[in-house]
Every structure is written in C-alpha cells, then in structure tokens.
Amino acid sequence: MxxxxxxxxxNARAGLADPTLQRALGLARxxxxxxxxxxxxxxxxxxxLREEGRAIKDHTLAHLDFYLELYERNVIAxxxxxxxxxxxxxxxEAVLGICRAVGARIVTKxxxxxxxxIALNDHLEANGITPVETDLGEYIIQLRHEPPSHIIAPxxxxxxxxxxxxxxxxxxxxxxxxxxxxxxxxxxEARTILxxxxxxxxxxxxxxxFLIAETGSSxxxxxxxxxxxxxxxxxxxxxxxxxxxxxxxxxxxxxxxRLLARSATGQEFSSYTTVSTGPRRPGDLDGPEQYHVxxxxxxxTDLLGGEFQDMLRxxxxxxxxxxxxxxxxxxxxxxxxxxxxPMGAVLTPALVGLHEAGHLPNAxxxxxxxxxxxxxxxxxxxxxxxxxxxxFAQALSPPTYRWGLxxxxxxxxRPALYHAFAEIAGRALGWAGRGRGRFRFLPFAxxxxxxxxxxxxxxxxxxxxxxxxxxxxGKR
Amino acid sequence: xxxxxxxxLLVTCLVDLFRPSVGFAAVALLEEAGCIVEAPRxxxxxxxxxxxxxxxxxxxAIARQVIxxxxxxxxxxxxxxxxxxxxRVHYPELFADExxxxxxxxxxxxxxxxxxVSFLVDVRGMTxxxxxxxxxxxxxxxxSGLRELGVKAQPRLxxxxxxxxxxxxxxxxxxCCGFGGTFCVKYPEISDKMVGDKAVDIAATGAxxxxxxxxxxxxxxxxxxxxxxxxxxxRHVAEVLAGxxxxxxxxxxxx
Numbered sequence: 001m002x003x004x005x006x007x008x009x010x011n012a013r014a015g016l017a018d019p020t021l022q023r024a025l026g027l028a029r030x031x032x033x034x035x036x037x038x039x040x041x042x043x044x045x046x047x048x049l050r051e052e053g054r055a056i057k058d059h060t061l062a063h064l065d066f067y068l069e070l071y072e073r074n075v076i077a078x079x080x081x082x083x084x085x086x087x088x089x090x091x092x093e094a095v096l097g098i099c100r101a102v103g104a105r106i107v108t109k110x111x112x113x114x115x116x117x118i119a120l121n122d123h124l125e126a127n128g129i130t131p132v133e134t135d136l137g138e139y140i141i142q143l144r145h146e147p148p149s150h151i152i153a154p155x156x157x158x159x160x161x162x163x164x165x166x167x168x169x170x171x172x173x174x175x176x177x178x179x180x181x182x183x184x185x186x187x188x189e190a191r192t193i194l195x196x197x198x199x200x201x202x203x204x205x206x207x208x209x210f211l212i213a214e215t216g217s218s219x220x221x222x223x224x225x226x227x228x229x230x231x232x233x234x235x236x237x238x239x240x241x242x243x244x245x246x247x248x249x250x251x252x253x254x255x256x257x258r259l260l261a262r263s264a265t266g267q268e269f270s271s272y273t274t275v276s277t278g279p280r281r282p283g284d285l286d287g288p289e290q291y292h293v294x295x296x297x298x299x300x301t302d303l304l305g306g307e308f309q310d311m312l313r314x315x316x317x318x319x320x321x322x323x324x325x326x327x328x329x330x331x332x333x334x335x336x337x338x339x340x341x342p343m344g345a346v347l348t349p350a351l352v353g354l355h356e357a358g359h360l361p362n363a364x365x366x367x368x369x370x371x372x373x374x375x376x377x378x379x380x381x382x383x384x385x386x387x388x389x390x391x392f393a394q395a396l397s398p399p400t401y402r403w404g405l406x407x408x409x410x411x412x413x414r415p416a417l418y419h420a421f422a423e424i425a426g427r428a429l430g431w432a433g434r435g436r437g438r439f440r441f442l443p444f445a446x447x448x449x450x451x452x453x454x455x456x457x458x459x460x461x462x463x464x465x466x467x468x469x470x471x472x473x474g475k476r
Numbered sequence: 477x478x479x480x481x482x483x484x485l486l487v488t489c490l491v492d493l494f495r496p497s498v499g500f501a502a503v504a505l506l507e508e509a510g511c512i513v514e515a516p517r518x519x520x521x522x523x524x525x526x527x528x529x530x531x532x533x534x535x536x537a538i539a540r541q542v543i544x545x546x547x548x549x550x551x552x553x554x555x556x557x558x559x560x561x562x563x564r565v566h567y568p569e570l571f572a573d574e575x576x577x578x579x580x581x582x583x584x585x586x587x588x589x590x591x592x593v594s595f596l597v598d599v600r601g602m603t604x605x606x607x608x609x610x611x612x613x614x615x616x617x618x619x620s621g622l623r624e625l626g627v628k629a630q631p632r633l634x635x636x637x638x639x640x641x642x643x644x645x646x647x648x649x650x651x652c653c654g655f656g657g658t659f660c661v662k663y664p665e666i667s668d669k670m671v672g673d674k675a676v677d678i679a680a681t682g683a684x685x686x687x688x689x690x691x692x693x694x695x696x697x698x699x700x701x702x703x704x705x706x707x708x709x710x711r712h713v714a715e716v717l718a719g720x721x722x723x724x725x726x727x728x729x730x731x
Contacts, residue, residue, distance in 0.1 A: 009663065009665075012663065012665065012666055013665050016665055016666070016669055325651055325652045325654070325670050326666055326670075329666050329669040329670060330666060330669075362659075362662060362663075363659070363662075363663055363666065364656070364659065365619070365652050365654060365655065365656025365657075365659045365660075365667075365670075366528060366619070366620075366656060366657075366659075367619040367623070367651075367652035367656070368619055368620070368623035368624065369619070369623070369650075369651075369652070371623075372623050382569070385527070385528060385530065387530075388528070388529060388530030389530035389531075389532055390530070391530055392529060392530035392531050392532075393530070397529070397530070401529075401658075401662075402531075405525065405526060405529055405531055405534065406531075406534065408525065408526075409526055409531065409534035409537065409538065411520075412489075412520040412521045412523070412534075412538050412541075413520075413534075413537050413538060413541060415517065415518045415519065415520050415541070418520040419517070419520075422489075422492055422493050425493060426493050426494075433729075434729060434730070435729060436729055437724065437727050437728045437729035437730075438698075438699065438702055438727040440703075445661070447660070447661030447662070447664045448660065448661055448664070448699070450664050450668075451664050451665070451667065451668035451671075451700070451703070452668070452671060452696065452699035452700040452702075452703045453698075453699040453700075453702045453703045453727060454695070454699055455494065455695050455698050455699055455702075455726045455727030456727065456729075457493055457494045457495070458494070458495055458496055458497060458723070460496060461492050461493060461496060462487050462491055462492040462496035462499040462500075462515070463487065463492055463515070463517060465496050465500075466496075466499070466515050467517070
C-alpha cells in the first residue's frame with residue numbers, strides 16, 4: 001500500500017476529531033492492558049520468559065543465514081518450496097506465479113501483515129484473481145476498502161454499527177430487514193458468507209507467526225479457526241511471511257508462544273495454534289497438494305548488525321500498540337502505513353524510508369511503556385531516538401527547529417551567559433504573569449499555549465537566589 | 477556517625493527558571509537527610525532536549541559540561557526523574573562510542589546520580605518527614621522516574637508520613653501526561669488529548685492537589701487544569717515533603 005506517513009500530523013488531527021474512532025479506541029485502551037496484566041500475574045516466571053524470548057531471537061538473528069538455509073532444506077525435504085523475495089514486487093510476483101500455475105480464480109486469506117506490506121490483494125485483483133479475507137477483522141476492512149489500523153485487531157477502529165452497515169452494503173443477497181445489532185449476529189453472518197469461499201478457493205494464503213528451522217514448519221495462531229480452513233481446504237497453501245520469523249526449534253517456538261498470546265490479548269494461548277509442515281503426505285486425511293513459502297526480506301537484512309537489529313526480534317504481538325498513549329489518542333491509520341504504534345514508528349522508516357516516515361519516531365513522549373511491556377524487550381524508545389539522530393544528521397528536521405535547538409545549546413554551554421539569561425527571562429515572565437500566575441497566550445510558545453496555559457515563573461532564578469543565600473551565609 | 481556526604485544539586489533548567497522553590501525544597505530535604513548540599517554554578521541543563529531531538533553533538537557538549545561540573549561530589553541529586561534518568565541511563569549510552577576514559581567518567585557520574593525522593597529513601601534510609609499539610613492530594617507517576625529509575629513506592633512512603641495529608645491513588649497514574657519535552661509543542665493536539673485525559677482523571681479523584689516529581693509534567697498538567705477551569709492545584713512532591721507549601725501553587729499568582 002502507498003504510505004501516507006508524511007501526513008502524520010494531519011492524519012492524527014483527523015483521528016482526534018473522529019468521535020466514532022475515539023469511542024472505539026476508548027474501549028480498546030483499557031481492555032487489552034488489563035487482560036495482559038491479569039495473564040502475566042498468573043505466570044510468575046513471565047519476566048524470565050521475556051529474557052529467554054529475547055535470547056532465542058538474538059541467537060537466531062546472529063546466525064540468520066544458517067537457520068534460513070536449514071529451514072529451506074527442511075521445507076524442501078517435506079515436499080514444499082521456498083520462494084525468496086528481496087522486495088515487495090518479487091513477493092507479489094511469486095504469489096501470482098503460483099496462483100496462475102494452478103489456474104486459481106478465488107484465493108482465501110488468513111490475516112497476514114506481510115501480505116498488507118506487499119499490497120497483495122490489489123495485485124491479485126488487478127490480475128483477475130479474487131482474494132477473500134477470512135479473518136473477521138480483515139474481512140470487514142476489505143469490504144470497507146481500507147487498511148488495517150492494528151496488527152492483531154485490524155478493525156479495532158470500528159464500532160459494531162459500522163460493521164453492520166458494511167455487511168448490509170456488501171451482502172445484498174440477504175434480507176435487508178435482518179437484525180444485525182449484536183456481535184453474535186455479525187459473526188454468524190460472516191461465517192455464512194465465508195463458508196462457501198473456503199470450499200471454492202483454489203489457493204489459501206496465510207502468514208506465519210513462526211518458521212521452524214529444524215522441521216521446515218510454519219506456525220500460525222488464530223482465534224477464529226479461519227487460518228486452518230484457509231490452509232487445509234484448497235489445493236495449494238502459500239505462506240507469505242518475512243525472514244525474521246525464523247526460530248531454530250519447535251521448543252523455541254513453544255517458549256515464544258507462551259509470551260505471544262499473553263502479551264497480545266491476555267490469553268494464555270490463542271484458540272488455535274497450527275503447525276504446517278509441507279503438503280499432504282500419503283495417508284493424511286487433509287491438507288494441500290502444494291505447499292509454498294514466500295519469504296520476504298524487503299529491507300530487513302539491512303538492519304542486521306546495525307542499531308536497529310533488535311527490531312527484528314519483534315513477535316508482532318501488538319502489546320506496544322495497546323499500551324501506547326499516542327496510538328490510543330490517534331488510532332492506527334494516522335501512522336499511514338501497515339505497522340502503527342511504537343513498533344511501526346521504528347520499523348516503518350526502515351521499510352519505506354525516513355523521508356516518508358520521519359514523523360513517526362518523533363511522535364513519542366518516550367514514556368517507555370512500550371519497552372516495558374515488550375515480550376522480547378525491544379528498546380523501542382532508544383531506536384526511535386536513533387531515527388531522530390539520523391534525521392538530525394541528514395538535516396531532515398525543520399530548519400527553525402534545528403536552529404532553535406542550536407541556539408539553545410550555545411546558551412546552555414555558556415553557564416555565565418545562561419544564568420544571566422535565565423534571571424532576566426524569569427524576572428520578565430514572572431513580572432508579566434504576576435496578575436494571573438499564568439499565560440493564556442505567548443507568541444514564542446504558541447504550540448504550548450494553543451492547548452494549555454503556561455504557568456508563569458516565580459520570578460527569580462534558582463541560581464541567583466542561591467548565590468544570594470551563599471553570600472549572606474545563611475538560609476533564604 | 478560517618479561524615480555527612482557532600483551532595484551536589486542538579487537543579488534542572490525548568491526548576492531554575494520556573495520554580496526555584498522546588499530547588500530550595502530539595503535542599504531542605506537533603507539537609508534533613510544529613511547531607512551537605514552545594515549547587516555548582518557551572519551547570520545549566522542536562523542536555524536532554526538535544527539528545528532526544530537527535531542532536532548528539534550538542535547533547536555531548538552539554539553532558540561534558542555536566543560531568544565536569546559535578547565531579548568530586550559523593551552524590552548528585554536531581555529533583556526530576558527525567559533529568560536524573562538522562563544522567564543515569566543515557567549519559568553512558570551517549571558516550572558509548574567515545575574513548576574508554578570519557579565513557580568511564582560518564583559511568584562514574586551516572587552511578588552517583590539519583591532522583592531526589594528515591595535518594596532520600598533508598599540511599600539515605602529516610603522513612604518519614606517532619607512536614608504537616610492538611611490537604612487531600614493525588615500523585616502522578618512521571619514516566620522517566622517510574623520506568624527508567626523505579627520511582628514508585630518511595631514518594632508514597634514519604635507522603636504517607638506527612639501529617640494531615642490524605643493521598644488518593646490516581647487511576648491511570650502511570651499513563652503519560654503528554655508532556656514529552658519538545659513533543660508537547662511539536663504535536664500539540666496529541667499532547668492535548670493526553671493531558672486532557674489526565675486532567676479529567678485528576679479531577680475525578682476529588683483531591684485538592686496533584687503532586688508529581690517532575691516539573692515538566694507539572695507545568696503541563698497545571699496548565700491544562702487551569703485552561704479547563706478545573707480547580708485542582710499542582711505542586712512538586714518535594715515542596716510538600718519539605719513542608720514548604722506557603723508559596724503559591726504552580727500557575728497561581730502570589731496573593
């Protein structure tokens with residue numbers, strides 16, 4: 001999809017001004033964090049597990065070439081194929097090529113952020129193939145022709161009334177007078193509509209939460225069971241994923257799975273955890289005839305060995321989104337691409353460029369809540385700061401801001417001048433604000449006074465008062 | 477009894493300019509905890525605005541000045557979790573790519589630097605203060621102090637010893653107020669949403685005062701409370717612990 005991350009401030013204002021979005025975000029703001037907290041309180045070793053999770057991913061990234069090659073050998077040994085894709089275009093072509101080779105007309109899809117990253121649906125449609133999203137959230141946003149706003153709950157920005165509207169507009173074959181006010185009715189209708197697609201699809205596309213090097217398997221977790229129907233019913237299963245999903249062993253994946261659902265939804269385990277290894281073997285009751293893995297790089301290996309390598313540990317649990325006050329204020333669409341919230345603020349500039357996504361790592365107070373809940377301890381604020389340093393070094397930040405900063409730094413490195421300035425500024429502002437004790441508007445602090453008052457200084461600087469106290473040799 | 481430690485107060489630029497009372501409250505508390513307090517005049521700011529804006533060269537220049545100004549003291553104490561975190565956590569990161577000797581100086585300063593209230597409790601073993609204040613208050617956990625330095629129980633312990641003070645827990649006390657340094661002026665609408673929610677949460681406690689350990693957050697919160705016409709006053713926690721509550725609250729004119 002085309003990024004609109006450069007328009008983050010305008011996107012954010014639109015999100016803040018949208019009452020329905022604010023209502024939907026209000027419900028999410030408390031729900032996810034509370035459920036995660038309850039889940040980790042029931043697991044005393046959660047902190048140790050975070051360390052273990054981080055170590056597994058760090059080890060894998062340090063030997064990424066070895067594990068990827070081992071993985072490919074084991075995929076081939078189990079009868080499958082790996083398609084290496086350096087970028088989005090190669091990944092799209094690989095998927096299209098497989099679909100064409102089997103004459104596919106309908107493709108069912110499980111939820112995959114990598115598929116969003118490569119804008120797969122548009123490409124399939126442009127080539128005469130109908131993709132049908134089978135995750136309920138993804139299905140809803142597909143009907144509404146909009147991108148996901150959250151990496152595990154793609155339609156979290158919507159209220160159920162909007163979902164009902166989308167269903168009425170799309171499912172014209174059903175009785176227009178049918179009641180659709182409760183979530184159960186919406187689920188039942190989606191199920192009724194999707195069922196024939198599962199059976200008619202020629203190809204099923206899923207993502208992967210983990211790839212297992214020792215067995216050549218892929219793992220998906222879902223709560224709806226749609227992933228299983230997507231990958232076992234059609235003749236061909238394509239796993240569209242990215243190469244940092246690799247872990248050495250099933251045992252490692254089990255450790256990370258214990259972290260994943262708790263961090264994501266506060267569940268101990270997702271409802272379905274499905275391991276796929278190759279196509280159907282003789283004697284298997286079900287499964288596809290062909291098993292393909294499209295393995296996307298798209299700039300990820302450029303992060304290896306640099307200050308953003310830790311980002312490749314990400315499990316895509318969304319805990320950082322769910323705990324981010326900025327995400328909670330503006331919603332996921334404001335970020336303007338596939339990955340919103342703190343993980344998106346770090347990953348998006350790497351994948352679409354700092355020029356496009358420079359706002360994202362700046363739109364953070366560095367409150368640190370994201371890092372404190374990350375199941376694999378990714379130092380997200382630190383990496384946002386790294387992006388800001390690159391932006392500053394490349395002179396991408398606004399000139400007025402840069403010059404203001406330089407001017408202030410010149411002052412701050414000259415203590416005598418600084419103290420004289422602080423005393424004058426303190427006295428002047430203190431005098432000007434002496435009546436009300438605060439300013440409702442200050443021309444050089446308009447960004448501040450636009451939304452809140454500026455408390456007036458007390459009037460003298462600490463250092464001048466301290467110097468007086470020292471001279472008088474006593475207390476103030 | 478051991479020699480009283482020599483403590484240097486890192487005043488912070490906001491306290492210096494906006495609210496010297498906080499600095500004097502910190503001095504009083506440190507003296508109550510048996511310390512000899514000095515305030516080196518060669519200090520200005522910790523460099524955090526430059527560091528968080530990606531201007532590493534200026535951040536380093538300012539940090540070098542801080543390291544020099546605060547050499548030779550037993551401890552450096554800061555009435556701000558954010559600035560204390562800058563020295564304790566981020567100076568070693570900032571100088572990680574410099575010569576070992578310079579990095580060692582940064583690390584040595586980091587190890588001796590503490591946020592005020594956690595220093596009183598964790599280092600000086602203070603468990604109570606002598607203050608009295610007949611008031612109801614609630615407490616906001618400023619982010620850097622909370623998550624970088626583990627400041628959470630210490631202010632509550634000491635506030636519990638203030639005679640006459642009733643402390644109500646603030647729902648969402650650990651949620652950011654939306655200050656974030658330059659964030660609040662770069663993205664004012666988002667900051668507004670965050671501090672607006674914070675102000676509503678504060679008002680809902682029914683407390684007469686909101687306390688916190690960081691003046692940046694307090695200026696933001698006090699400014700939003702007054703813009704919304706919510707009559708809750710804001711003060712730095714040190715003022716209450718030191719019994720220095722005669723000065724007008726933040727953003728309130730002198731009578």
